[in-house]
Amino acid sequence: MSTASLVFAALFYAAVAVLVGGLAWRIRLYARTPAPLRIPTTPAPRTRGGVALRLAREVALFESLFKGGVWLWLFAWLFHAGLALVLLRHLRYFVEPVWAWLAFVVPLGVYAGFAMLAGLAGLWVRRVAVERVRYISTPSDHLMLALLVAIGLSGFAMKYLAHTDVVAVKAFFLGLMRLDPQPLPADPVLWLHLSLVAALMLVFPFSKLLHAPGLFFSPSRNQPDDSRERRHLAAWAAPLDSHR
Amino acid sequence: MRRATALARAALLIAAGAAVVLASGIEARVPRPAHDTPKGERCVENTEFMRRNHMKLLVHQRDRTVREGVRTKAHSLANCVDCHAGATTRSVIARGPDGSEGFCAGCHAYVGVTLDCFECHAATPRAAATAAAEERP
Numbered sequence: 001m002s003t004a005s006l007v008f009a010a011l012f013y014a015a016v017a018v019l020v021g022g023l024a025w026r027i028r029l030y031a032r033t034p035a036p037l038r039i040p041t042t043p044a045p046r047t048r049g050g051v052a053l054r055l056a057r058e059v060a061l062f063e064s065l066f067k068g069g070v071w072l073w074l075f076a077w078l079f080h081a082g083l084a085l086v087l088l089r090h091l092r093y094f095v096e097p098v099w100a101w102l103a104f105v106v107p108l109g110v111y112a113g114f115a116m117l118a119g120l121a122g123l124w125v126r127r128v129a130v131e132r133v134r135y136i137s138t139p140s141d142h143l144m145l146a147l148l149v150a151i152g153l154s155g156f157a158m159k160y161l162a163h164t165d166v167v168a169v170k171a172f173f174l175g176l177m178r179l180d181p182q183p184l185p186a187d188p189v190l191w192l193h194l195s196l197v198a199a200l201m202l203v204f205p206f207s208k209l210l211h212a213p214g215l216f217f218s219p220s221r222n223q224p225d226d227s228r229e230r231r232h233l234a235a236w237a238a239p240l241d242s243h244r
Numbered sequence: 245m246r247r248a249t250a251l252a253r254a255a256l257l258i259a260a261g262a263a264v265v266l267a268s269g270i271e272a273r274v275p276r277p278a279h280d281t282p283k284g285e286r287c288v289e290n291t292e293f294m295r296r297n298h299m300k301l302l303v304h305q306r307d308r309t310v311r312e313g314v315r316t317k318a319h320s321l322a323n324c325v326d327c328h329a330g331a332t333t334r335s336v337i338a339r340g341p342d343g344s345e346g347f348c349a350g351c352h353a354y355v356g357v358t359l360d361c362f363e364c365h366a367a368t369p370r371a372a373a374t375a376a377a378e379e380r381p
Contacts, residue, residue, distance in 0.1 A: 106356045
């Protein structure tokens with residue numbers, strides 16, 4: 001086993017630990033943050049079922065983004081939908097045997113990869129070309145786009161230019177999951193791709209990418225509009241209320 | 245900041261735990277595709293190259309043969325099949341009675357890659373190769 005294989009094995013164990021632990025810590029923080037007021041953005045659903053449907057629309061269709069502006073919605077949706085299919089394509093490296101429906105999705109992941117990069121390109125052009133967006137853009141906004149674009153490009157480089165031994169790559173990841181590290185092919189583009197992905201996993205719990213779990217904890221989206229039917233009382237406010 | 249330190253400590257703990265499990269030598273077999281060893285001394289290119297680029301060679305060969313009319317033998321699919329067919333199945337896609345997978349199908353299924361060649365082309369060796377194989381003791 002080469003040193004590089006062991007370094008990457010350690011890197012991915014650490015990256016998974018930080019990603020899972022960090023997300024759990026963040027989600028706990030979000031879940032414990034009090035929502036003192038009923039502040040759903042109206043028109044809002046009046047039942048919990050309706051809220052579930054509203055959140056589902058936010059997750060799948062980016063409804064709020066669409067209402068905010070079609071260009072941002074288009075690029076963001078293209079990127080996220082592409083990314084979802086690309087992630088499904090990569091699931092083949094982690095399950096054995098590959099499920100039949102997954103084998104069907106795998107080739108679609110290539111087209112999704114192009115959609116993903118097109119979306120990222122659009123988002124980046126928007127950040128540079130739209131003056132008011134450029135004004136509020138921070139280095140981390142650009143770096144996150146750069147990281148995602150670099151991951152996509154290095155992936156495509158392996159698809160079309162410098163192939164790697166995908167059978168050995170799958171054995172490497174199955175080995176990680178079975179705590180039985182296997183050698184990783186010594187291909188520079190593969191190393192670059194995996195390093196960038198590990199970096200993404202490591203920064204995820206400390207970055208703007210937290211909008212993924214954060215969406216579910218947004219009071220303006222996750223509250224039903226039932227302030228006429230039920231009094232909203234935050235737990236910490238109840239004692240104050242009784243003294244009045 | 246204090247929280248980030250706690251997090252780093254937790255990550256280290258998990259990594260250390262994993263290291264202990266590894267060191268204790270848990271036998272967890274990593275599944276890999278299983279197929280018969282192909283015949284012959286060596287392939288038309290070296291193994292590391294073939295594992296990464298066999299599909300490029302085949303597409304290139306198709307373009308040369310079908311579109312440009314140049315028929316050469318070096319990277320011909322029929323030659324691949326002659327050497328790589330299973331010892332008992334005489335096929336590169338059929339599963340053997342001993343559980344061995346076809347030389348092509350095993351890896352293609354393992355990584356979920358389509359295998360369209362044999363929708364049209366034969367997955368079994370040509371008559372001459374089969375006869376030669378049967379003559380051998």
